[in-house]
Amino acid sequence: MTEIEIGRGKRGRRAYSFDDIAVVPSRRTRDPEEVSTSWQIDAYHFDIPFIAAPMDSVVSPATAVEFGKLGGLGVLDLEGLWTRYAEPEPLLAEIAALDPASATRRMQQIYAEPIKPELISERLTQIRRAGVTVAGALSPQRTREHWKTVVDAGVDLFVIRGTTVSAEHVSSHAEPLNLKRFIYELDVPVVVGGAASYTAALHLMRTGAAGVLVGFGGGAAHTTRQSLGIHAPMATAIADVAAARRDYLDESGGRYVHVIADGGVGRSGDVVKAIACGSDAVMVGAAFARAHEAPGRGFHWGPEAHHGELPRGERVGVGSLAPLAEILHGPGRGADGTTNLVGALKRSMATTGYSDLKEFQRVEVVVSPYVSS
Numbered sequence: 001m002t003e004i005e006i007g008r009g010k011r012g013r014r015a016y017s018f019d020d021i022a023v024v025p026s027r028r029t030r031d032p033e034e035v036s037t038s039w040q041i042d043a044y045h046f047d048i049p050f051i052a053a054p055m056d057s058v059v060s061p062a063t064a065v066e067f068g069k070l071g072g073l074g075v076l077d078l079e080g081l082w083t084r085y086a087e088p089e090p091l092l093a094e095i096a097a098l099d100p101a102s103a104t105r106r107m108q109q110i111y112a113e114p115i116k117p118e119l120i121s122e123r124l125t126q127i128r129r130a131g132v133t134v135a136g137a138l139s140p141q142r143t144r145e146h147w148k149t150v151v152d153a154g155v156d157l158f159v160i161r162g163t164t165v166s167a168e169h170v171s172s173h174a175e176p177l178n179l180k181r182f183i184y185e186l187d188v189p190v191v192v193g194g195a196a197s198y199t200a201a202l203h204l205m206r207t208g209a210a211g212v213l214v215g216f217g218g219g220a221a222h223t224t225r226q227s228l229g230i231h232a233p234m235a236t237a238i239a240d241v242a243a244a245r246r247d248y249l250d251e252s253g254g255r256y257v258h259v260i261a262d263g264g265v266g267r268s269g270d271v272v273k274a275i276a277c278g279s280d281a282v283m284v285g286a287a288f289a290r291a292h293e294a295p296g297r298g299f300h301w302g303p304e305a306h307h308g309e310l311p312r313g314e315r316v317g318v319g320s321l322a323p324l325a326e327i328l329h330g331p332g333r334g335a336d337g338t339t340n341l342v343g344a345l346k347r348s349m350a351t352t353g354y355s356d357l358k359e360f361q362r363v364e365v366v367v368s369p370y371v372s373s
Contacts, residue, residue, distance in 0.1 A: 015236035016367060018264060018273045024364040028353030032346040036356045039280055041258050042189040042210050044133050044156060047071030048342050049281035049357060050271075050328065051260065054137035054161060055303070056080040056092065057289045057296025057315075061126045063324065066293060068132025070328050071342075075135040075159050075283075076123060078150060079142055079303065083120045084113040089295075095315065096297035103315045107306035115142070117149040124153040137161045139303070140177050151188060160192040161213060161262075179207040194262055196232030201241040205248040205257045213283060214241045215263030228312060234264040235277050242278025242361070267337030268344030275345070276363045290321035290338065 003011040039049045052059050052067045054077035059067070061082065064074030081088035091110055098106055120136070127134045136150055137159035150158060160179075183190045193213020195201040204212050214237050216230070241259050249256055261274035262283040274282050289300035298320040304313030321327065322339055330340025337344065354360040 015233040017233040018235055018270045019370040020367060021235050021273055021365045022368040023272060023276050024366055025351055026353045030350045030353055032350040035346045035349045037342060037345055039357055046073055051075060051281055051283040052288050053283050053285035055285050057300040058285050058294060060295040061123050063293050064127050065130040065132055066324055070325060073133055073135055075137050078120050078136045078138050079115055082123050083115050092295050096299045104311050108308055111306040120149045121153040124155055128154050135159060144177055155188060158188050158190045160190060183208040196237040198240040198244045201244040202248055209257060211258035211260050212241060213260050213262040214238050238274060238277040238279050268341045269337050271341055271345055272348040275357055275360055276365055278361050286318050289318050291324040291327050292320055293324050
């Protein structure tokens with residue numbers, strides 16, 4: 001890829017966001033009812049390629065269950081309020097009512113409460129009793145401490161999610177998590193990320209991960225670009241990681257690692273473009289934080305928003321739009337891409353003539369920067 005000269009001493013690649021690209025219709029179309037949006041990771045089959053992000057504003061045990069019954073996968077944040085407090089509802093209400101000027105400081109205080117292993121077990125058991133796929137997320141820093149509790153509670157999918165996760169973390173203060181050894185010794189499939197480059201993703205695939213998260217997550221509530229200067233335009237990041245998946249498939253003799261877009265997938269058009277660039281599924285936060293059932297009560301935040309030393313996110317108001325079922329399956333109430341996400345994906349696939357998600361990854365795209373009128 002051609003590099004652009006930033007100055008005499010620095011060059012950089014041109015990278016593209018979802019707003020920079022568009023899907024091109026083909027010569028063939030089909031009926032949207034004949035399109036399949038199902039996907040499978042390891043032994044777990046889902047009707048729709050949507051994963052609810054492990055954020056307290058999005059997923060509670062109750063919404064994880066509802067999301068599972070609607071055909072998707074809800075991932076509970078095992079470092080959130082649900083594993084720190086026996087009764088987190090009053091604190092969720094307090095966070096939603098905070099003045100913006102004091103929100104970060106108060107959230108830091110609330111999340112300073114220690115994680116309780118017995119609550120991890122209780123919450124995951126609650127989800128399991130409902131008969132849906134059970135998924136929970138820990139950061140790499142907490143995985144070593146709590147993984148056994150999570151596995152003993154009967155989790156089906158284990159998510160290790162951080163702003164940036166590498167297979168070669170270096171530390172002189174503590175022994176880092178050896179992902180390859182850890183994943184090999186586990187009896188459950190592991191999804192790990194974020195990664196935003198070909199090389200980083202390939203290294204994560206070599207650890208034995210069942211899926212790799214692409215991006216940094218928490219797009220709407222994330223300020224990493226402002227605070228750390230780090231940003232990954234998602235269209236290019238997904239395409240790079242999809243290339244790593246292809247090469248690892250050959251390298252490993254046929255082992256397929258799922259690519260999951262995580263971040264910047266706020267509307268139905270973003271979902272379409274994420275899959276067109278090569279993702280198998282999308283992890284969504286803000287779009288589901290708008291659901292009437294969402295625990296954030298019209299607000300959205302991720303773990304970066306209450307980091308004890310360097311917050312890299314914020315609590316943002318996203319509003320309360322519609323029931324979760326309507327956001328996923330419609331009917332849509334507006335033309336802004338915030339409701340009937342599944343219907344929009346099916347319509348795009350049908351308009352371009354593709355019958356399933358794997359086929360749709362081959363759709364033609366063009367670079368077409370969006371200019372708002």
